[in-house]
Amino acid sequence: MPDLQQRVDELLESHDPETTPRAIFLGAQYDAGLAWVHFPEGLGGLGLSRGRQSEVDDRLEAVGAPRPDVARNAIGLGMAAPTMVAFGTPEMQQRYLRPLFACTEIWCQLFSEPGAGSDLAAVATRAVPDGDEWVVDGQKVWTSGAHNADFAILVARTDTSVPKHAGLTYFVLEMNVPGIEIRPLRQITGEAEFNEVFLSGVRIHDRNRVGAVGEGWKVATTTLNNERVAIGAGNEREAGQIGVVTQRWRRDPCVRTPGNHAELMQWWVETEVTRLAGERLRQGLEVGQPGPESSAMKLAFAQQAQQVSGFALELAPEEGLTYHDWSMVRPETGSLLGHGPGFRYLRAKGNSIEGGTSEIMRNIIAERVLGLPPEHRPDKGIAFKDVPR
Known part of the structure; x- marks a missing residue:
């Protein structure tokens, strides 16, 4: 070679x-x-x-x-x-x-639903077999970039007679087939990078099934762990929100007060620790798939992005009072850093929701990393069709 x-x-x-x-x-x-x-x-x-x-x-x-x-x-x-x-x-x-x-074909993710956001295993979108095809009906939400996507990764329920984790199957869906309706969800920033997607009689050939029937949760867990590594483990020093702040610090002597210096150093150290932990996590991937430790990366990233974006507003309060054009736009990309400090502060609020809420990340860390007793789950072991909703 x-x-x-x-x-x-x-x-x-x-x-x-x-x-x-x-x-x-x-x-x-x-x-x-x-x-x-x-x-x-x-x-x-x-x-x-x-x-x-x-x-x-x-x-x-x-x-x-x-x-x-x-x-x-x-x-x-x-x-x-x-x-x-x-x-x-x-x-x-x-x-x-x-x-x-x-990047000649763009992808989106059809996982979350209005009644199953934090609890992904509770998705109700149905996929019913019909010969060598599946017929899908349901609704997905918070779908980033669906309006630009050619394909989607989709989790749907194929069996309601078993507990919720066991009745899911994973598919690849072409986004231009009949029966798909995409509606924008306007965010606090004014943009609509998120969408809700309605699926009505959508047909998927069985060759586009990923993994075995009923093993969608196993496949989706791999997807989500990779997502959390991607979200939480930036590999560039002073990237993201902390990079914007340090650039402002270097070019503007007016913000260099002792109090600001102490807070900047606190957040620089925390984000650097997270970056280094991400490097160690990626090295650990050499011997296997991402594990629950990726949830800690995602949790730390969300908290730091929100806190540092708030600190950026403190450094430039007058800029935070101004805002770019708030008319709704359908962006080609979902930028975490675009526009001014006001935009960054508002956009960072979504970091604790997308890719799994911070509350769910804490549960995963507690139960699967620290080995603490799990929360009570009243639907455990119950067929999905018998769970009260």
């Missing part, structure tokens, strides 16, 4: 990073096994350790090579791809992974 840097050299020699269109360059990167080097050969990887991906990314970024549009296809890159490698059929892997990495 050629050396990793030799592969990067060959990619750059055959595809000029300054003139090659993004989709073509990323497709070639995938074909060279440089998309996710820890994925298997033939699926955008080389079967190497996860940590070696930084060798590829650093080199490509240094020469200004096109990069995946993470902001627009975060669900695909961070959640659908690792789930597809873990549970998808070979046909699925060959069909979806390359265009997913090239």
Whole structure:
């Protein structure tokens, strides 16, 4: 096998990073096994350790090579791809992974429902078999980017005669088939990156089922753990909300008071500890799939984003009183940092909901990491159809 840097050299020699269109360059990167080097050969990887991906990314970024549009296809890159490698059929892997990495096909996530947000296992959207197809009816909510998506990862109930965790099945859904209605959900920021999605008689072929019938919870758990790693484990020092604040500190002497200095150092240290913990978590992934520890990363990220965005308002209170155009827009990406400090403060409120609420993260940490007694669950062991609602 050629050396990793030799592969990067060959990619750059055959595809000029300054003139090659993004989709073509990323497709070639995938074909060279440089998309996710820890994925298997033939699926955008080389079967190497996860940590070696930084060798590829650093080199490509240094020469200004096109990069995946993470902001627009975060669900695909961070959640659908690792789930597809873990549970998808070979046909699925060959069909979806390359265009997913090239971002020519955008993905969204159809998990949460109005009555099953924090309790994902309580989803009521039904998928009923009909020959070699499934007919899906139900409603999903808080679907980021559904208005831009080509495909969705979907969890639906296929058996109501068993307890809630056992009756779920996981599918890939084409977002342009008949029976799908997407409605915007306007947020406190004025934007509508979230959506509610109505499914009425939507037909999915059984070849688009991921994993076995009734094992949707197992597949979804892998997806969610990868999501929480992606949300909570940034790998750049002073990225995110703390990066915005430190930039302001360096360029504006007026904010450099002793009190502000003490608070800035407190939050810089906490976010740096979280970053380093994320590095350790990613190294732990070398020996297995993400575990419940990823919930701690997500919880810490949400708390810090909200606190640091509030501190940014304290540094610039006059800027917090102004706001950009509040007319509703349907953004192409869900930006956590866009616009001014007022926008960042409001947008950060969603961090403790998306990807699993902070309350649920605390339960997971308590029960599955610390080994504390679980909460009482009155629906445990009861068939889903018999649970009062």
